[in-house]
Amino acid sequence: MSQPVLKIRDLSVSYQTEAGPLQALRDVTFAVPAGKIIGIVGESGCGKSTLISTIIRLIAPNARIGKGSILFKGDDLLRMTSAEMRALRGDEISMVFQDPMTSLNPVRPIGRQMADVQHRDALSRREKNARSESMLGRVGIPDPAAQLTRYPHQLSGGMRQRVAIAMALMAEPSLLIADEPTTALDATLEVQIIHRLQELQRDFGCSILFISHHLGVIAELCDEVVVMYAGEVVESGPMRDVFLEPRHPYTRKLLECDPARIAEPTRDLPVIEGSLPNLVQLPDGCIFRERCPKTIERCGLQRPRLAGDGHQASCHLLDTAE
Amino acid sequence: MLAFIIRRGLLSLLILFLAVSLLFGMIHIAPGDPASVMLGPRATPELKAEFARRMGLDQPLVMQLGTFYARLAHGDLGVDPFSERKVSEIVFEQLPFTLILVLTAIGGASLVGIPLGCFSAIRRNSLLDRLTAVMSVAFIAIPSFVVALYLLLWLAVSLRWFPAIGAGETGNYADQARHLVLPAVALGLGWVGYIARLVRSSMLEVMEENHIRTARAFGLPERTIIVHYALRIALLPTVTILGMGIGSMLSGALFAEIVFSRPGIGKLLYEAVLTRNYPIVMGAVLVTTGFFVFSTLVSDVVNAMLDPRLRERPGE
Numbered sequence: 001m002s003q004p005v006l007k008i009r010d011l012s013v014s015y016q017t018e019a020g021p022l023q024a025l026r027d028v029t030f031a032v033p034a035g036k037i038i039g040i041v042g043e044s045g046c047g048k049s050t051l052i053s054t055i056i057r058l059i060a061p062n063a064r065i066g067k068g069s070i071l072f073k074g075d076d077l078l079r080m081t082s083a084e085m086r087a088l089r090g091d092e093i094s095m096v097f098q099d100p101m102t103s104l105n106p107v108r109p110i111g112r113q114m115a116d117v118q119h120r121d122a123l124s125r126r127e128k129n130a131r132s133e134s135m136l137g138r139v140g141i142p143d144p145a146a147q148l149t150r151y152p153h154q155l156s157g158g159m160r161q162r163v164a165i166a167m168a169l170m171a172e173p174s175l176l177i178a179d180e181p182t183t184a185l186d187a188t189l190e191v192q193i194i195h196r197l198q199e200l201q202r203d204f205g206c207s208i209l210f211i212s213h214h215l216g217v218i219a220e221l222c223d224e225v226v227v228m229y230a231g232e233v234v235e236s237g238p239m240r241d242v243f244l245e246p247r248h249p250y251t252r253k254l255l256e257c258d259p260a261r262i263a264e265p266t267r268d269l270p271v272i273e274g275s276l277p278n279l280v281q282l283p284d285g286c287i288f289r290e291r292c293p294k295t296i297e298r299c300g301l302q303r304p305r306l307a308g309d310g311h312q313a314s315c316h317l318l319d320t321a322e
Numbered sequence: 323m324l325a326f327i328i329r330r331g332l333l334s335l336l337i338l339f340l341a342v343s344l345l346f347g348m349i350h351i352a353p354g355d356p357a358s359v360m361l362g363p364r365a366t367p368e369l370k371a372e373f374a375r376r377m378g379l380d381q382p383l384v385m386q387l388g389t390f391y392a393r394l395a396h397g398d399l400g401v402d403p404f405s406e407r408k409v410s411e412i413v414f415e416q417l418p419f420t421l422i423l424v425l426t427a428i429g430g431a432s433l434v435g436i437p438l439g440c441f442s443a444i445r446r447n448s449l450l451d452r453l454t455a456v457m458s459v460a461f462i463a464i465p466s467f468v469v470a471l472y473l474l475l476w477l478a479v480s481l482r483w484f485p486a487i488g489a490g491e492t493g494n495y496a497d498q499a500r501h502l503v504l505p506a507v508a509l510g511l512g513w514v515g516y517i518a519r520l521v522r523s524s525m526l527e528v529m530e531e532n533h534i535r536t537a538r539a540f541g542l543p544e545r546t547i548i549v550h551y552a553l554r555i556a557l558l559p560t561v562t563i564l565g566m567g568i569g570s571m572l573s574g575a576l577f578a579e580i581v582f583s584r585p586g587i588g589k590l591l592y593e594a595v596l597t598r599n600y601p602i603v604m605g606a607v608l609v610t611t612g613f614f615v616f617s618t619l620v621s622d623v624v625n626a627m628l629d630p631r632l633r634e635r636p637g638e
Contacts, residue, residue: 090540102532117540151630
């Protein structure tokens with residue numbers, strides 16, 4: 001088996017707040033194998049955004065990386081100098097951001113921005129434009145040559161996100177991180193973008209780390225899935241296993257709440273009772289205990305660890321079952 | 323872009339028309355009449371009436387305004403009743419002195435203020451940032467005529483580095499430039515800090531925007547990000563303020579021109595108001611108002627060049 005492109009181990013990140021350190025990520029461990037699409041799913045506030053900004057080391061000034069490692073092709077990103085890190089960004093690792101309305105520069109034409117992204121290549125402007133043009137064509141933008149002179153506000157949301165994807169693929173990265181790239185788009189566009197991403201991933205052979213809170217998108221696109229809750233990985237494994245046989249109570253609840261899976265018409269959509277725990281004052285034991293329907297005594301005393309081979313989950317019930 | 327300039331230009335003309343009409347009314351409402359000033363306290367009522375008729379002062383205000391615009395259409399600003407010279411000649415003789423002073427002051431203030439603000443934003447809370455913060459508040463608070471007086475006393479009278487009065491020898495550019503330094507510093511000093519604080523705060527705002535994060539995520543050089551991605555957007559509010567600032571500097575120039583005994587529109591206007599010399603007042607006011615409207619027009623055009631979104635009409 002080939003070495004994973006990205007291997008995160010025991011990553012803990014906290015934010016300094018007036019109330020004390022807010023522990024946004026705790027002991028996050030997972031890997032992104034070469035040429036695979038990995039989905040990270042979880043509700044708002046589960047630490048998805050902190051995770052990706054830590055990977056590309058563009059974290060908020062009040063964030064502190066407590067411990068752990070992020071191995072990219074064997075090198076720890078957390079130990080790199082900022083110059084080494086900048087050399088990786090937009091070359092080996094690139095990103096597509098959530099909101100295409102604000103993630104492109106409003107005062108520079110598309111062609112300029114795409115040429116800027118090729119700042120490491122010693123090509124003439126004309127050659128860079130030609131590359132940009134062909135890349136825009138590959139992401140499915142009609143009349144790419146004409147788009148180069150246009151500004152982001154002259155394009156629709158779907159087109160802008162395609163431009164963002166084209167920019168991200170420009171350097172043929174080993175790892176593409178997509179932070180909820182389809183959340184701001186409507187459903188039809190979302191499907192188009194997802195299929196396009198799948199095609200492009202096959203063509204370029206890169207790995208994709210795809211962040212979403214939309215289970216349907218993850219199921220459609222990803223080979224493996226990582227389920228996060230309140231800053232911890234609660235379950236991870238091959239997409240089919242996790243979706244068909246969820247092991248963690250949170251994953252089960254999350255799947256129950258997916259509107260696409262609800263068969264009978266109802267006025268009351270299912271919800272997970274309760275709310276996220278306070279990450280400044282963490283509760284003892286299992287992080288999901290207060291919202292879990294199946295707590296046992298041990299849940300309040302001891303923190304469960306990720307267990308299992310390939311398909312992993314962190315729940316005490318799995319121990320007792322075995 | 324051309325359509326934008328035409329649209330904006332027509333609006334400017336309308337603003338100019340309204341402003342000048344309003345000023346025309348205000349000048350004539352003010353107490354005191356030019357006949358008494360001109361002819362002295364012992365003038366007979368007949369002489370005064372004759373003078374008023376000659377100046378068109380016996381007509382209703384609306385008629386006077388109409389005559390003013392009718393003449394203006396032919397490029398005629400009237401005649402100065404005291405010297406019998408053409409008003410346009412007198413005003414355009416003085417205008418270059420004021421223009422060069424104002425443009426030097428604001429240009430210098432921008433050249434120092436913009437990089438200072440940019441640097442303060444990037445190295446936030448550094449020594450330079452704190453120093454700029456304190457200094458700018460201090461210099462904004464001091465009126466420009468006070469600065470002018472102290473500069474005069476210190477650099478011109480005590481140290482004798484710069485000439486104290488006048489605008490320099492005609493035709494001798496080096497001498498004229500030397501005469502320009504002190505008044506321009508007096509006028510522009512407060513603006514350095516103001517511009518720096520303005521640029522700093524909008525830079526800080528822009529650097530937080532999503533597209534800057536995108537640029538960083540692509541590993542773009544920090545220089546490119548700051549100059550091409552952030553500063554260009556951060557300058558927009560500053561350019562607007564600069565356009566307006568030139569207008570307020572025209573009045574600030576009055577102090578500098580009086581303190582340094584420089585010829586210029588401010589001084590001309592000041593003396594004309596004292597003597598109720600209506601044709602000169604109107605001519606000077608028209609030209610300065612025109613210049614103010616023009617400078618806001620230029621600032622809008624510059625903004626439209628910087629930001630493509632401003633070129634389009636809403637809904638287009």
